[in-house]
Amino acid sequence: MTPPPDLLPAVRAVPFVRDLATHGDRPAVVTADGVLSYVELAARVDQTARRLGDGRRLVLVSGANSVDSLVAYLAGLRAGHPVLLVPGDGPAVAALTEAYDPDVVVGPVEGRWTITERRRGSAHTPHPDLALLLSTSGSTGSPKLVRLSAANLQANAESIAEYLAVRDTDRAATSLPLHYCYGLSVVNSHLARGAALILTDHSVADTCFWELFRAARGTSFAGVPYTFDLLDRVGFAAMDLPHLRYVTAAGGRLAPAQVVRYAELGRRNGWDLFVMYGQTEATARMAYLPPDLAVDHPAAIGVPVPGGAFRLAPVADHPDPEVGELVYAGPNVMLGYAGSPADLALGRTVDELHTGDLARRTPEGLYEIVGRRSRFAKILGLRVDPQQIETLLAAHGVAATCVGGDDELVVAVVGQGDPRRVRRLVADEIGLPPRAVRVLPLAELPRLASGKPDLAALRALADAAAATAPAAEVPADDLCRLYAEVLDSTDVTPELSFVDLGGDSLSYVEMSVRLEQVLGHLPANWHVLPIADLRAPARRTGRRRALETSVALRAVAIVLIVGSHIPLFTITGGAHLLLGVAGFNFARFQLTDADRRDRLRQIRAGLTRIVLPTTAWIGAVMLVRDDYQLSTLLLLNSIAGPENGETQWHFWFIEAVVHLLVALAALLGLRRVDRLERRFPFAFPLGLTAVALLGRYDVFGLDARYDLPSALVAGWLFTLGWAAARADGVRQRLLVTAAAAATVPGFFGQPQREALIVAGLALLIWLPTVPSLAVVNRVAGVLAAGSLYIYLTHWQVYPHLRDLPLVALAASLALGIGYATLVNRAWAWVAGRRRRARDDRQPAERLAARTG
Template identity: 35%
Template sequence: MHGEFWQLDNKNPDAKLYYKDHCIDYNELEAQVQQAVNSLPSERCLIALVAQSTLDFVIFYLAALRQSHVVLLIDAALAENDRNELLEHYQVNLLIEGNKIHSLSDYTHQLADELCLLLSTSGSTGSPKLVKLSKANLVANCSSINQFLPIIKDDVVMTFLPLSYSFGLSILHTHLAMGANIVLQSDSPMSADFWHNFEHYKVTSFYGVPLSYQLLNRLGLEKMPLGNVRYMAQAGGKLLARDWQLLSDYTHNNNIDFFVMYGQTEATARIAYLPAEYFSRQIGFIGKEIPGVELQLLDSEGERVEQFDSQGELCVRGSNIFGGYSETLVELSYFENIPLLHTGDIAIQSPSGLYQIVGRSKRICKIAGRRINLDELQSWLDALCQFEVVCVGSEDEIVVYSEQPIEAEVIKQLATKLKCHSRLIQTIVLEAIPRLSNSKVDYHALKQ
């Protein structure tokens, strides 16, 4: 099995792609992709593709990759003004939405030979800062994922994570590469239609971000139609400890494997995974490197951290590492060789060889002269409150956001832990914690 998912030869003849009332097999998909190839320019150009969970998106995405065009994926939730600014900023040649091809700029781009895909790391904010990826990146990561996840050609997967998001996109890649069955839809697990389709198509896996599993636990795992599910997988942030424990109990009792995964868009999608056999006993760990990747911890001086349980920045080496960022037209003309990706995540390695993220290098503040790791603080408060909180800090205060009131006793304990006066701690109750389209917390919105 290769990682060139855009090549559909020798795929499972019995597998199907489903979208609403449409159903096609891989032979028909191949025919439609070839038809789309013929509708695209022969000369390499920059194509913006609105990433919707539809057959049209899959067809044009594969066609553009085959033709070696550079694809800029546009979040379907991006506001029209932000979309137009992004298209103008990069002088995009074509915009494809659904099955409609719109000619935009006639600008002649100087595009790096390796460049094939541009992804945003900022959800639906419309930032012009994009991650540059090559076909070699996509192939390497797709192949690695299919080596450690138990995906088989008879599997049925159902989309709901945004396909403009590297995690959601990687699910599409891996199942296309395997020639598995794919149900294309965008309803969330909060929707009755989602579960109707999930049961109807006998879906065999569930992929989600931490928020997805929070919702499952609230709905009640035992009530959900998960009888055909062989395994579950999670990426996109850290699972709360209570959600981890509930999922551990459920998957153990129902003979379901659970894979915790860690990644960044800059590493195409996936960097590390926790093998299913460790799920119930290594709470909070991201596990070990995926096949073909090397992990190491570096201290503040850039030296390797060799001692177990000592903190360092997690760094990654592998064929999945991106070719740098683009914020301007000029930066589309070159593709950097980045031998080591500095993730910005602070981690430790246990004596078992497994890694655990303990914070972000940029999520550090000082309160009353003391250095505070906001992620560690947030995890501590999550466990104490038994609901999700978000911590933001500055030089003079800690702000704790939540969707439920935090008891005064908890604030007192927090002040004691931080060795500061409680007046330096502000709590704000929100109707809903703001999130990006990839379900991660929108810290920019919080600060506004």
């Protein structure tokens, strides 16, 4: 495709944007919805550029990780308009719109991407070199912007592409926001080389991110320090990423120990770690650490990027003469700052960049950052201006002084200030998670002889307080938000518990993992404790992680089930063990202290979350294959047959659970039975177990004439798990253990299988938690949360991969986890619609009440 004539002949477009079409049919953008070639991308960019109008105008673009946002950004550059790239949502959009009065606003309006012309011409006279405006202050909406030229963008894109050796076959994931200079540099450098972008707004903590990354044959992704914390949580080290070539780290100081660990991980797995250093004022990057030096020099930022140079400016008040302020020069240094619309007319006001960082040069020629001359801080990758936060708090009547580190902002409050209120004000304003804001109440601030706050002394006070005090309590409001998110509920208040809010075994795993991350530990009975009673523990060194036994058993059992069906190995008994775990969780989550109607409502909700996804999947399979019959779809195969079907027995476990829940709902719906269960919570399930054993031993000889439903044959394992949850004290636990040891052997005539079930039930009875590691907790949490869906879907996966058993196992687990994610999003969507419908009704109801 031949590029169109210059849209604005007086203005030079950024070369890599102008030349998009020269890369032809190579893939430019890969999304979950498909692939966009360079020719197609160029056509969309040129079409949008024409819509932006004649004459140079200030164009504000919402910088979301979407094709629409990418096209709008490139179109502005293609047409020579100065582009103000802002976060896709939040207070910054409104603040910067008010401060700079853009001529055109491009972004979502009621869910639809829209170009809004605020005037025909322009209210501005931007300098001919001005191409892009970026904020340096995260989501605060500060009017201070960085002015970048087309030459800045092209030079930095070429420089980064050179030292990373970006190839036209590379595919980089957009793991960082488009409006963030680091995330934008990934886009620019890859488009400059004709490489592809894997465009996604998913976090690296999301399964969907890695599914797309693998499917698109991803070769790289970028991360700030917090990204690497998330990678640890999701078990990145164990991931199979065959096309990964390199990982980049910037946006803040990555701890040297992490640099070494990830560099060594990359060596083992065949990819490189590039530690980088940059600022928005340098368009993105100023230095990089060659991967082969990362292990030996993990504290270094490395050497200047191609085309750039460093010098150390003397610092008069620093005791070490080898330390100076790091000053950078190169073609990527900004034109200067803008503080108001009038500054858009300015040309170059800056020739070199004083970074504000104190650094030294090592004997090997590498640069190391040793401190900061200014008070700016990068916290979890977000650049924060402490002075601006102090001004914000002063407007709310709070006298405070702020100091920042790599992972938290310390807010020293003088006088009587509510720490929770201060924490929430700061977190909401700058976009940090509340856990990254620590409020330090002080009677008075430490000060220097000049009267200025002594920031070094303040940091020392904060460190001393952190070392001696227990971990800060997580505010109940924050925990309520977490509960509301996981349970899709708007009725969360601090006096309610997980069980009170209708939590079930499917949401329990996610809730326990998320809470453990926030609090650092979980009480054994956290699910019945009011939210207000959940607190972080006192700080303890060397504290070991633990994993709840029921979660561990669900994770292990589902792997054993799938692996034995392939067969990768033959360790059977997992499904019957899961039946016991199901009874254990039934007692914990459905049989609460609520009244009978609420109990029945909770059982019904649990049934719905099992039956609907199951029948949806079976129905979908029936549309394309003839593996199943109507009785399978209706979960009645064990009752209605057919017998001896090769595939009809696939869902016996789900049928058993559903039939048991229906029968128990009918039974407990009787007032007398409900009262009996409440009066004898342990004896009642033991009695049901005795009755259920009639089917297990076929006392009446029914099985001689026809097969009994699986709920009758194996239902005693469910009630035994129920009794295990109600066992209180050593005697009752011994009784349940003895019942398991006496009834399981002989059921299959397979000693190994029976031993697995007895051992699993014993763990469930005696150990609330088992020792674990953080990474194991994360993996087990994902597997346990998806266990139902893995069981449901794996039948359609492994038969096609029997010759590759490990691949069959991984694919089966991945599909089930993916289906679990889809189902959870569907539930969230339904819950959202219900909330909106209720919110829409409430004003009318209030009006009717007032006028009635």
